[in-house]
Amino acid sequence: MVRCNCHGAERAGMISGDTTIAELLAAHPALMDVLADFHPHLAQFRNRARLLMMAPRVSVAQAAGMASVPPGELLAALRRAVGAGTPGLEERAAPAPSPAVGPPPVLAGRRTVHLDAREDIRRGVEPFARIMAAVKGLQEEDVLVLRAPFEPIPLYEVLGRRGLAHWTERRAPDDWAVWFYRETGDGGAAPTDLEPATPASGASVLDVRGLEPPLPMVRVLERLDGLEPGQELLVIHERRPVFLYPQLDERGFVYETREAGPGRVEILIRRDRGSPVARG
Amino acid sequence: MSRALAGRAPSAPTLPLTYLVTAAAAFVVAALAVPWLGTELAGHYYHPRLLALAHTATLGWVTLTIMGASYQLIPIVLEREVWSERLARWQLAFLVAGIVGMVGHFAIGRWSGLVWGAGLVALGIGLHLVNVALTVRGLGRWTFTARLVALALVGLALTALFGLALGIDKLWKFLPGALFANLHAHIHLALLGWVLPMVIGVAARVYPMFLLAREPDGWVGHAQFWGLALGVPLLVAGLLIERTAPAVAGALLVTAAVAGHLAWVGEMVWRRKRPSLDWGLRFVLTGATFLPAAAGLGLGFAADLWSGPRLGLGYAILALGGWVSLTIVGMMLKIVPFLVWYRAYGPHVGRRPVPTLAELGWPAGEGAAYVLLTTGLAALAIGTISGRASAITGAGLLVAAGALAFGLVLIRVLGHLRSLAHTAPAPQARAS
Numbered sequence: 001m002v003r004c005n006c007h008g009a010e011r012a013g014m015i016s017g018d019t020t021i022a023e024l025l026a027a028h029p030a031l032m033d034v035l036a037d038f039h040p041h042l043a044q045f046r047n048r049a050r051l052l053m054m055a056p057r058v059s060v061a062q063a064a065g066m067a068s069v070p071p072g073e074l075l076a077a078l079r080r081a082v083g084a085g086t087p088g089l090e091e092r093a094a095p096a097p098s099p100a101v102g103p104p105p106v107l108a109g110r111r112t113v114h115l116d117a118r119e120d121i122r123r124g125v126e127p128f129a130r131i132m133a134a135v136k137g138l139q140e141e142d143v144l145v146l147r148a149p150f151e152p153i154p155l156y157e158v159l160g161r162r163g164l165a166h167w168t169e170r171r172a173p174d175d176w177a178v179w180f181y182r183e184t185g186d187g188g189a190a191p192t193d194l195e196p197a198t199p200a201s202g203a204s205v206l207d208v209r210g211l212e213p214p215l216p217m218v219r220v221l222e223r224l225d226g227l228e229p230g231q232e233l234l235v236i237h238e239r240r241p242v243f244l245y246p247q248l249d250e251r252g253f254v255y256e257t258r259e260a261g262p263g264r265v266e267i268l269i270r271r272d273r274g275s276p277v278a279r280g
Numbered sequence: 281m282s283r284a285l286a287g288r289a290p291s292a293p294t295l296p297l298t299y300l301v302t303a304a305a306a307f308v309v310a311a312l313a314v315p316w317l318g319t320e321l322a323g324h325y326y327h328p329r330l331l332a333l334a335h336t337a338t339l340g341w342v343t344l345t346i347m348g349a350s351y352q353l354i355p356i357v358l359e360r361e362v363w364s365e366r367l368a369r370w371q372l373a374f375l376v377a378g379i380v381g382m383v384g385h386f387a388i389g390r391w392s393g394l395v396w397g398a399g400l401v402a403l404g405i406g407l408h409l410v411n412v413a414l415t416v417r418g419l420g421r422w423t424f425t426a427r428l429v430a431l432a433l434v435g436l437a438l439t440a441l442f443g444l445a446l447g448i449d450k451l452w453k454f455l456p457g458a459l460f461a462n463l464h465a466h467i468h469l470a471l472l473g474w475v476l477p478m479v480i481g482v483a484a485r486v487y488p489m490f491l492l493a494r495e496p497d498g499w500v501g502h503a504q505f506w507g508l509a510l511g512v513p514l515l516v517a518g519l520l521i522e523r524t525a526p527a528v529a530g531a532l533l534v535t536a537a538v539a540g541h542l543a544w545v546g547e548m549v550w551r552r553k554r555p556s557l558d559w560g561l562r563f564v565l566t567g568a569t570f571l572p573a574a575a576g577l578g579l580g581f582a583a584d585l586w587s588g589p590r591l592g593l594g595y596a597i598l599a600l601g602g603w604v605s606l607t608i609v610g611m612m613l614k615i616v617p618f619l620v621w622y623r624a625y626g627p628h629v630g631r632r633p634v635p636t637l638a639e640l641g642w643p644a645g646e647g648a649a650y651v652l653l654t655t656g657l658a659a660l661a662i663g664t665i666s667g668r669a670s671a672i673t674g675a676g677l678l679v680a681a682g683a684l685a686f687g688l689v690l691i692r693v694l695g696h697l698r699s700l701a702h703t704a705p706a707p708q709a710r711a712s
Binding site: 209210212213214217218221222223224225238240242243247250263 | 355356359489491492494495553554618621623626627629630631637
């Protein structure tokens, strides 16, 4: 239990969903432990650089959103820690991410720059410099696809000031993909038949990293068996699956492979037009 | 969107399988010969039958395995399609004919026939080099593995030419220098210039795949590459001119490369996500434990701290038997079942139940092979150093039994290919 050197009930009432983390910790430094104990994602505020960068921009409600926890529960925990309060006060929810139906069509055909910050964040390495370097290198039509283990809410404001809109997709509780892009208004170039490196609406994702051969191939082929014409499967692999390709050819699938970064290869697979679904 | 690279198809599984099965047969033959050569192994290594044994192991077992594995692994580790499978099959035919000729003529001490055999082997190696060179032509990304493979192929070319020259020198004396200086240089060129960089290079890419560990990188990789690229020429030159200083400098650089490799292997084992090790990985990792002893003995030889044929034989057995052979046996226990599984069951995955890869294995047989080969090879090294023929014969029996167990494991795995003949064709998804 955190001991707070303050007059709990009196000051607890000041904590709301709109309170920024900077304001919260300035008033109650001991609440850092509460945040860290509440959810591992919130432990990132212990990092001084991240604290300086994010805390003034992130509210309690947004922090709850980053950790995918109900804002009310976080508020209640913070208020209990300062010695007062039951929940029931304002619980403004963090902005909900975009529904997971893929990026808007306006992004189709644009060049994509991928940046996976998950491993850096898990290892405690600050990814902000890498992200900003990637943003700096973006051309007008380019799209930055950022992967993070939580919703990177502070970046929305930072990159928004640079004219970048965003589209967010939650792929798993600890896997978020955000497309940062400039709105051009012309819809971008139409994708060709074999160039949709971003999965279309309804595509499912299969991550086979960390599996010993031939399990990745088994998992993919098992999933493809039920794939209907028009559906797509995005496979995330550690390397080019050279033994999978002949099987895909033989079964009438078309595929595109793209290196998305070190140790990460994405294969977008779909059933070829006119190719029947194999059964039995 | 970034444009995708086209997918690359691997070689037909039968190509690497043919190489690997031939190599395994050579290993069993060599292992069965060891108990019969107890007396010879207790003496000097420059003996016709021991030269026959050594070339059965180095060419028939080690070189054919590496070439066969290359035809499976090149598409994976270098992401390139093999230039010509047909050429690779011709290459195998030349190599097998040449190796049989060489080994036979070594055993009976007939040098004219030996040169013909060596010529065929050199031709087979030449075809391999052409095939691989055309495969990697235009390779844009020279990774650690790609650079080590290139280094190994240079070592292979030089070893083959040097070996052919040694054979011709038996008929028409033309090579300068002492016989044993040339012989030691040839042996070290083969072991450190061809086998070591190939194993180190492939291990960096393949071990993580099986250990489920992150691929190693960083300055240790540079130490390994430059340790071999500079160390092997220095060492070989030192052996040829019989000067201690370059030999020691080269040996130190090679030892640094070996230390870097072991550090990487240790890191991968330590950080692996795979909870338990199968017999294949146990073989590989046990093989690596023979390396420090072999490297230490080699360093001592280079520095003239010790010498003698018995210690030389012990050194060769630690390196070639302990490290190389155990590593190759381990890799074969991973590669052969995969190739067989892929050929027999790959087309049926997702369409009907197929056995898992583990179900193709025979853990009891693999375990028996592990115990017999590891203890047998360690005992053989000690036996040859002690010079006791009875100890060598006893250790040789263990090695032979281990090789037979290994052979039975492979035969059992290969038996799954028969299921191809008894299985109805898989449903074809593609509209015809």
